Amino acid sequence: MATTVDENSINELKDGEPIIRFEHVQQSFNDNVVIPDLNLTINAGELFVLVGTSGSGKTTTLKMVNQLQPQSGGKIFIKDENITDIGLQELRWNIGYVLQQIALFPTMTVAQNIAVIPEMKGVKREEIDATINRLLNQVGLDPKKYRDRMPSELSGGEQQRIGICRAIASEPPVVLMDEPFSALDPISRTQLQDLVLDLHAKRHDTIIFVTHDMDEALKLGDRIAVMSEGKILQVDTPTNIAQHPANQFVEAFFSQSVAHNVYDVYVGKMVMMGFSVATLPDGHTAPIDISSDKTLGEAFDDLAHCEYLRVVDGDRQLGFINAQNIVNYLSQRKRDEDENN
């Protein structure tokens, strides 16, 4: 069957090889050019974040990948195949989709929602059942309790967990997420961001994640593309974007996007912005490690016990921070805010 062959060929890609390629892609709605000329390559296995202001064309870009909005010009390649040569159903069955509105099917139970795509693909009943249970466990919901609930009986955070299960139920190599957490409360948002990172680490899938929140982008992205008015201003790693913004817009966008509460700022972001030291001064130690996706609030707790904290991202050492760094960061932030107001 063509489906399986193609699916395998996408899955066969090694991490880092190009999987989605935009070549001179143009999108316009009734003579209104929304995206003039988009050139972008997304690699297999990366968590790619599209960030930009409202109306900058993020959703439009995303919807061209699953052809909910076919481009009006240029070419899009999935691996090396022109997207217009791939059957629509085949294309969409291999691309998961998570919406900001969540959009669970309200007349179906949790289990039925998750089963939608595997059922269409003709997967066996027992297999689907096992998948549902496994996925529910993975997203931290007890299958026994949740399988037969209706979407209306779930909190927003729980609903979006199901939204994610539904999108990845048939193991698609690519998953699109369009501001999936922007309607959630901060606590659920943080939990779900961690969930996405966790699932991504396990599945090695390619995720295109759209957000207008730079903090979220920095936390999640392997690479970040900053969009404005249909153009990509910069594509780079979070650190490079933070330290070497390509132009003033990127810089402003980056510094303006601050968590409303200083305690919610990520430690990693401070390090990226240079409020840290690369090596410990003589005679000092840093007995406590703090992960880069922890917040300043948590850093304060630890700094009560020692002078320096070592900031790590997994095994990698990013640098060291002390109370002085935090004070410097906060005063910089205060100055930026005053300028903007």
Place this chain on the structure above:
Amino acid sequence: MDAFFQTLVDRRSALLTALWQHIEISLVSLLIAMAIAIPLAIWATHHKRFAAFMLQIAGVLQTIPSLALLGLLIPIVGIGTVPAVIALVIYALLPIFQNTYIGIDDIDPSIEEAADAFGMGQTRKLFKVELPIAAPVIISGVRQALVMIIGTATLAALIGAGGLGTFILLGIDRNDTALTLIGAISSALLAIILSWLINRLQHMRPRYLIGGLVVLLLGIGGVGVANAVRQPADNITIAGKLGSEPDILINMYKDLIEQDNKHVHVTLKPNFGKTSFLFNALNHNQIDIYPEFSGTILESLVKKPQSDKGLTANQTYQLAQKNMQQQFKLSYLKPMAYNNTFALAIREQDAKAWNVHTISDLQTVENKLKPGMTLEFIDRPDGLPGVNKTYGLNLKAQSMEPKLRYEAIHNGNINVVDAYSTDSELRQYHLTTLKDNKHFFPSYQGAPLMKTSLAKKYPGVVKSLNKLAGHISEKDMQEMNYEVNVEKKSAKTVARQYLVNHHLLKGDAK
């Protein structure tokens, strides 16, 4: 209240028949309307312009008054169940179409987007996502349609499709509130119960729902087929106008025909409608025989080549018979004795005291007279003004409601009334009709009217019907009407009793 329950008990079998007919017509119409409106609405959700257009058309159709719609349909599809169902379907289209369209169109676009993004095909999306979400709205449209259909279906009785409307019409015609109430309440209850049932269906699994629908359709279809099969080849349909008198007559026809012609089966359609309606039905072979009055034929059915003023009863009949044959190829069989015409009536005791027996006699007591008459009779030239002129009288009547004038004469407030010569009230209130000795009133003798071709095919039937010729006096008819209208006996029993007592039918009068 007692009268109500008594009527209910007396007529329970007729009620059940009417109820079944009502359900049958209503559900068939509803299913047809659903089969048209739902797919159309689904299609329209992808063609918005068409949707607006359809909504307008359905809206306009709905504003046609139901009576007018039935009237418009009769020349095209005739009378009976078919036009009734067509009219009901037309009314039901709008709510079902509208709700299906809105139900689907109102679905959150992000849900549609999700379905598309998961690669669902149009059909799968429709059945798995759109219809389940829109179901409550669609079902509420179906319920609206059903309630409307059940209400409007009471009008089906007007065009011979039966149903609970027969009770209402009969009640109005006989001035019998209990009958009208039974019809109205049954129809309201039916609407409530079915609407509740549909609500329940909503929570059933689709599998059972479809199963239930199939069973229902098979049931309705099965009953229809069974009825069609059961009818023998020689089936004759006899209809009668609204009211007890024609009902009694057609029951007599049936008894007489079936006694003499073993292979013939007679189907009765009592309370079938008004004159022109039955006459059309006869000409279009939708019924085979119905009793008609000679006077009515001359007044309203044939084109008259000559004046019928001052004709005797026999002359009137002859003229009617001749013209029916010439103009419509219809056979007008031999008439019965009674003359159901306008009459003037006074109390029996006054007749004796004054020695008044004819209208001419009234001159002798003119100063004692206190006439109370219906507005129509006072007004029409062939009513009171004609009587005054012909008989040299100068009566000035008080106008009264038909029912009231009988009570008024009973109480002595008035002492002369107009009447139909076979009204059961004449018997009820002991009134005497005065002889129309100058033949002023046209005569209305009753006789069976049928197609000449049918009469030739069934000479035996004609012979049986002619047995009634010369029978049944005005007093007899008053008496029988009294038994049906006041004593609430069934027309069938009363008819049989008369036939047996007059040795026209063998057997006992049960």
